[in-house]
Amino acid sequence: MIVFGATSDISQAFIAKVIEKEGNKYPKIYLVTSRRDATERLAKHLEVKYNQASEIIVFDITKDSDYSVFDSVHSDLLFCAIGFLGKNSQEGLYDAVNTEAVIAINYARLIPLINYFVQQFEQQKSGTIIGLSSVAGLRGRQSNFIYGSAKAGFLVYLDGLRNYLYHKGVHVITVIPGFMDTKMTEGLPLPKPLTASPKQAANIIYNAYRFKYNKVYISGIWRYIMMIINLIPETVFKKIKL
Amino acid sequence: MMTKMNKQKIANWGKFPVIETDMIASSDFDQLRKIIAESHTIIARGNGHSYGDNSLNKEKIFSTLKLNKFISFDKQNGIFECESGVLLADVLAVIVPEGFFLPVTPGTKLITVGGAIGSNVHGKNNHSEGCFCDYVLSFSIMVETGDIKTCSPSENSELFWNTVGGMGLTGIILTAKFTLKRIETAYIRQRVLKAKNLEEIFNYFETFKNWTYSVAWIDCLQRGETIGRSILTIGEHATQAELPVKKANQPLHLKNKLKFAVPFDFPSFILNTFTVKAFNFFYYFKQIKREIENITDYDAFFYPLDAINNWNRIYGKNGFIQYQFIIPANFGKEGMSNVLQTIADSRQGSFLAVLKLYKASKEEAHNSFPIDGYSLALDFKINKQLPALIKKLDNIVERYNGRIYLAKDAMSKKSLLDYVKTPETGKFNSVQHERINGETN
Numbered sequence: 001m002i003v004f005g006a007t008s009d010i011s012q013a014f015i016a017k018v019i020e021k022e023g024n025k026y027p028k029i030y031l032v033t034s035r036r037d038a039t040e041r042l043a044k045h046l047e048v049k050y051n052q053a054s055e056i057i058v059f060d061i062t063k064d065s066d067y068s069v070f071d072s073v074h075s076d077l078l079f080c081a082i083g084f085l086g087k088n089s090q091e092g093l094y095d096a097v098n099t100e101a102v103i104a105i106n107y108a109r110l111i112p113l114i115n116y117f118v119q120q121f122e123q124q125k126s127g128t129i130i131g132l133s134s135v136a137g138l139r140g141r142q143s144n145f146i147y148g149s150a151k152a153g154f155l156v157y158l159d160g161l162r163n164y165l166y167h168k169g170v171h172v173i174t175v176i177p178g179f180m181d182t183k184m185t186e187g188l189p190l191p192k193p194l195t196a197s198p199k200q201a202a203n204i205i206y207n208a209y210r211f212k213y214n215k216v217y218i219s220g221i222w223r224y225i226m227m228i229i230n231l232i233p234e235t236v237f238k239k240i241k242l
Numbered sequence: 243m244m245t246k247m248n249k250q251k252i253a254n255w256g257k258f259p260v261i262e263t264d265m266i267a268s269s270d271f272d273q274l275r276k277i278i279a280e281s282h283t284i285i286a287r288g289n290g291h292s293y294g295d296n297s298l299n300k301e302k303i304f305s306t307l308k309l310n311k312f313i314s315f316d317k318q319n320g321i322f323e324c325e326s327g328v329l330l331a332d333v334l335a336v337i338v339p340e341g342f343f344l345p346v347t348p349g350t351k352l353i354t355v356g357g358a359i360g361s362n363v364h365g366k367n368n369h370s371e372g373c374f375c376d377y378v379l380s381f382s383i384m385v386e387t388g389d390i391k392t393c394s395p396s397e398n399s400e401l402f403w404n405t406v407g408g409m410g411l412t413g414i415i416l417t418a419k420f421t422l423k424r425i426e427t428a429y430i431r432q433r434v435l436k437a438k439n440l441e442e443i444f445n446y447f448e449t450f451k452n453w454t455y456s457v458a459w460i461d462c463l464q465r466g467e468t469i470g471r472s473i474l475t476i477g478e479h480a481t482q483a484e485l486p487v488k489k490a491n492q493p494l495h496l497k498n499k500l501k502f503a504v505p506f507d508f509p510s511f512i513l514n515t516f517t518v519k520a521f522n523f524f525y526y527f528k529q530i531k532r533e534i535e536n537i538t539d540y541d542a543f544f545y546p547l548d549a550i551n552n553w554n555r556i557y558g559k560n561g562f563i564q565y566q567f568i569i570p571a572n573f574g575k576e577g578m579s580n581v582l583q584t585i586a587d588s589r590q591g592s593f594l595a596v597l598k599l600y601k602a603s604k605e606e607a608h609n610s611f612p613i614d615g616y617s618l619a620l621d622f623k624i625n626k627q628l629p630a631l632i633k634k635l636d637n638i639v640e641r642y643n644g645r646i647y648l649a650k651d652a653m654s655k656k657s658l659l660d661y662v663k664t665p666e667t668g669k670f671n672s673v674q675h676e677r678i679n680g681e682t683n
């Protein structure tokens with residue numbers, strides 16, 4: 001198993017879920033991260049709690065582009081939880097550095113990285129690639145549409161990738177979280193009934209993986225919320241403050 | 243789609259008091275440093291399985307639940323190290339199959355290691371093996387300045403002992419290292435004995451002092467002859483030879499059990515004196531024999547309540563308090579019968595009342611609840627008459643030089659609580675601490 005954004009709460013919960021369900025099926029879990037310290041804590045944890053070996057690969061998506069660090073990284077499961085919320089529109093719209101970072105991390109620099117592995121999956125003709133997008137990518141809203149547009153690009157990428165890899169025996173899962181109680185949203189007030197814990201998210205994603213679903217919302221209620229939001233005519237939507 | 247900054251409602255296990263506050267969790271120490279610096283006052287909260295207001299703060303609560311990593315497990319020497327938000331349940335899941343057990347455990351495994359230190363918890367082996375922190379080798383704690391200090395009985399020992407049972411008032415514990423106990427099996431050999439009154443149960447505690455684990459369930463609604471009617475349970479870790487063949491094959495592995503859940507807050511009329519009386523009656527008489535001896539697994543022995551999710555809902559939405567006091571052994575019988583009489587007179591039934599013999603903690607552990615004596619813990623539903631009853635009970639406990647357990651307390655008087663003395667930083671503060679200090683008596 002290869003995990004991008006290994007220290008994210010959702011990655012940690014997903015790793016735990018996979019091990020709890022399937023035991024030490026993967027001789028080694030590859031933890032791809034930009035933060036060695038925090039990831040070392042995770043690697044130790046996996047070893048002590050689950051007797052699970054792992055390898056840390058430090059790769060900072062904002063600046064690294066030498067993929068040779070992945071030369072020995074092979075698996076049939078790729079979990080991608082890389083994401084960066086950045087500042088909201090009010091604070092960040094005219095902040096070019098922030099805007100570039102949001103686009104780079106959520107889309108521009110992420111796609112080539114995943115593509116590097118797509119090649120591998122295509123050759124091995126099996127496996128699963130799981131990518132985390134966001135409900136923000138389903139309709140642009142005034143408060144965070146830069147992030148939303150990058151996630152929208154990622155959504156479409158995953159659609160296309162699924163279609164492309166279907167013919168090669170590789171399955172692609174698009175995960176669409178709504179509000180999540182994770183590091184990314186730390187400090188943001190979220191309405192409780194709509195907010196999923198990393199553990200709940202991991203359960204949903206694991207099921208999608210087991211049963212080869214194409215797209216899953218976290219949690220399910222977001223499918224309906226977004227259905228309604230997408231039904232609002234643009235002439236009305238543009239006037240709403242969301 | 244983000245809403246305006248709105249505070250969330252938080253309460254601990256007894257659902258009383260409920261406060262509005264900002265609660266934040268993080269696994270990142272740098273982030274935590276920032277949170278501490280930016281807060282006026284703050285308190286650590288583990289799994290919120292204290293009953294009252296000790297891990298609550300109206301400005302900011304730092305939830306340790308994301309400090310959930312294991313660090314090391316030395317299987318040769320039985321030493322375990324993890325971050326402070328790890329649940330005892332998670333520790334057990336890993337250590338039991340390797341032939342180890344927690345040196346001390348409270349009546350629920352759904353608490354964190356940080357909470358075990360903050361309250362310096364005790365269990366059924368308090369009289370024989372002391373409190374949790376007797377087995378803590380060291381911990382690291384982030385203090386007001388954001389520095390991380392390593393503490394042990396020999397290094398930063400003052401901070402160590404102020405933190406042990408210090409109810410979170412010294413800082414935020416990040417990691418802890420403690421020793422484990424070796425076991426041959428995941429089972430307990432238990433004996434269950436009926437005692438017809440207070441006299442008999444006190445004699446039992448004396449007689450069975452040498453057993454590692456002991457606790458009694460007591461029926462608080464009896465008066466006169468049968469006051470103190472109770473059931474004593476004592477136990478030892480079973481050896482492999484003591485197990486029936488079927489269990490002896492895999493002595494350290496338990497089957498997963500079904501869990502039950504209380505799906506919603508019970509309406510308040512469900513629990514009244516009548517139902518509690520009936521429950522207590524059946525509990526006492528379901529055991530027909532005066533004495534049983536058998537083998538049970540550790541979950542059933544230590545954590546019977548954990549098998550029912552959210553059992554605290556049976557007390558309804560207004561919540562309840564658990565009143566746990568201890569009085570010195572020489573006043574034991576007299577004090578207990580006084581308290582039991584007062585409770586029976588009040589007709590405020592308590593479902594669960596637990597009586598236990600305690601041993602004083604060592605002197606350095608000055609914030610710890612146990613003294614040489616007897617402790618009783620019972621639940622009361624919150625209602626209008628309760629504060630008056632608590633006042634009455636507090637006065638009795640005070641008369642016998644007793645004290646109240648801060649991990650349960652939500653409304654007792656200062657003089658019973660201020661054995662916990664920890665230098666004030668001003669930064670780490672709780673609703674409980676403010677309540678106790680604000681009181682002028």
Ligand SMILES: Cc1cc2nc3c(=O)[nH]c(=O)nc-3n(C[C@H](O)[C@H](O)[C@H](O)COP(=O)(O)OP(=O)(O)OC[C@H]3O[C@@H](n4cnc5c(N)ncnc54)[C@H](O)[C@@H]3O)c2cc1C
Nearest residue numbers: 288289290291292348349354356357360363364409410415
């Ligand atoms: C069913 C049940 C049975 C129980 N039985 C027993 C028993 O037999 N014996 C017993 O002793 N207790 C018992 N308790 C009480 C419980 O064990 C204690 O209240 C324990 O402290 C709860 O731990 P927690 O992780 O939930 O922490 P919390 O309740 O959230 O916090 C407890 C205290 O520790 C502090 N704290 C928590 N984490 C940290 C940290 N990382 N750094 C610094 N301070 C911290 C908090 O500020 C607070 O003051 C029982 C509780 C329940 C619900």
